[in-house]
Amino acid sequence: MANDPREKTEEPGRDLRSERDEVLQRFTRGSSFARELLQDYEALEQRLRSLEGENAKLRATIEADHAVRDLLKKIETLELEKAELVSRFNRVEALQSNVSSRMTEAEHEFSNLANLFVASTQLSSSLSPRAVTRRIKEILAQLVGAEAYAMYLVNADGTELVPIASEGVPGGKLGPVRVAGSELGEAFASGEARVNEETNSNHGSPDRPAAVLPLQIDERFVGVIAIFSTLAQKPRFSTVDFELFRLLGRQAAVALVGAGLFMRAEHKLPGLEAFLDLSV
Amino acid sequence: MAEYSCLVVEDSPMMRQLLVFALSRVKSLRVTEADDGVDALRKLASARYDIIVTDINMPIMDGLKLVKRVRSDPVHKETPIVIITTEGSQEDRQRALQLGANAYITKPIQAPQVISTVKELLRIE
Numbered sequence: 001m002a003n004d005p006r007e008k009t010e011e012p013g014r015d016l017r018s019e020r021d022e023v024l025q026r027f028t029r030g031s032s033f034a035r036e037l038l039q040d041y042e043a044l045e046q047r048l049r050s051l052e053g054e055n056a057k058l059r060a061t062i063e064a065d066h067a068v069r070d071l072l073k074k075i076e077t078l079e080l081e082k083a084e085l086v087s088r089f090n091r092v093e094a095l096q097s098n099v100s101s102r103m104t105e106a107e108h109e110f111s112n113l114a115n116l117f118v119a120s121t122q123l124s125s126s127l128s129p130r131a132v133t134r135r136i137k138e139i140l141a142q143l144v145g146a147e148a149y150a151m152y153l154v155n156a157d158g159t160e161l162v163p164i165a166s167e168g169v170p171g172g173k174l175g176p177v178r179v180a181g182s183e184l185g186e187a188f189a190s191g192e193a194r195v196n197e198e199t200n201s202n203h204g205s206p207d208r209p210a211a212v213l214p215l216q217i218d219e220r221f222v223g224v225i226a227i228f229s230t231l232a233q234k235p236r237f238s239t240v241d242f243e244l245f246r247l248l249g250r251q252a253a254v255a256l257v258g259a260g261l262f263m264r265a266e267h268k269l270p271g272l273e274a275f276l277d278l279s280v
Numbered sequence: 281m282a283e284y285s286c287l288v289v290e291d292s293p294m295m296r297q298l299l300v301f302a303l304s305r306v307k308s309l310r311v312t313e314a315d316d317g318v319d320a321l322r323k324l325a326s327a328r329y330d331i332i333v334t335d336i337n338m339p340i341m342d343g344l345k346l347v348k349r350v351r352s353d354p355v356h357k358e359t360p361i362v363i364i365t366t367e368g369s370q371e372d373r374q375r376a377l378q379l380g381a382n383a384y385i386t387k388p389i390q391a392p393q394v395i396s397t398v399k400e401l402l403r404i405e
Binding site: 102107108115117121125143144231 | 301
């Protein structure tokens with residue numbers, strides 16, 4: 001059996017072809033693999049970009065959260081500062097209101113003291129019985145607001161109070177009053193001022209005086225001032241009125257008796273010898 | 281600080297003293313005294329006053345006549361006038377205000393009331 005030469009020659013050709021095919025197949029697989037790799041790479045790159053984007057977003061969110069937290073902290077601090085300021089403001093306001101009310105109180109005190117000062121100055125600035133009486137009446141009318149009133153001095157035997165000056169009382173209604181058994185007499189005898197607190201002072205009358213003030217020289221009582229009623233706009237006595245009552249009780253009779261003695265001495269001032277041996 | 285001048289018209293030396301005492305507490309106020317309406321007119325003729333505080337019951341010329349005269353005086357016709365009186369009735373108040381008084385205070389006076397009335401009319405803080 002003879003061998004076909006073409007067979008011999010075709011054998012290596014076939015090998016080469018198969019080898020080529022194999023190489024081609026490998027190449028094709030390699031190429032396909034490379035494409036797949038490229039695709040994977042692209043996908044991964046895209047994924048990376050997407051993750052980077054997400055990361056950036058998350059970072060921004062975290063930064064925003066920090067900013068919000070900072071702002072919240074600031075708000076909290078500011079709230080505390082505000083509360084502190086409000087509390088300080090309230091304290092200052094309370095202090096101011098306190099100062100203001102004390103100022104008003106001081107102004108009233110000043111006004112009362114001015115009334116007492118003026119009354120005292122007026123009482124001691126004349127040695128004429130008429131002028132002293134006029135000033136006592138002025139104090140009663142202008143400072144106390146008395147509408148009807150009278151001043152009484154006790155008689156020599158101490159049994160009757162005799163009116164020496166009056167205002168707003170009908171003449172017939174005014175006469176000596178017995179010390180015993182009368183409201184005026186009781187105030188005189190006890191040496192204590194009496195104020196009718198049952199009715200308004202502007203509703204008093206000669207029978208039911210609003211106030212009776214004993215007049216005193218040292219420890220001796222010499223008469224009374226009776227305030228029968230006050231002006232319509234003055235329904236009750238105030239603190240300063242009671243101070244004025246005390247002042248009148250202590251100074252009115254002294255001024256009146258002093259002026260009377262001076263008149264009796266025919267307005268002659270006592271000589272220096274009268275003051276030399278006072279042993280003070 | 282602006283300075284204001286006030287004329288106090290009162291026949292009673294005691295009340296005058298008290299009013300001057302009270303009004304002198306207003307720092308920017310210079311106080312001048314007059315014994316009655318005639319004395320007040322004399323003083324108003326020689327100087328300009330920013331406010332007048334006057335009693336009603338006075339001899340020679342009372343407070344209401346003074347208000348009338350002041351309101352016809354070209355220099356002082358706009359000057360605020362405060363009336364002080366013992367009369368407390370609404371009618372008396374109306375009468376004084378109709379004649380041209382700007383405010384009305386009844387006796388017995390309270391210094392803080394006089395001060396606040398004067399300050400209010402002069403618009404002093």
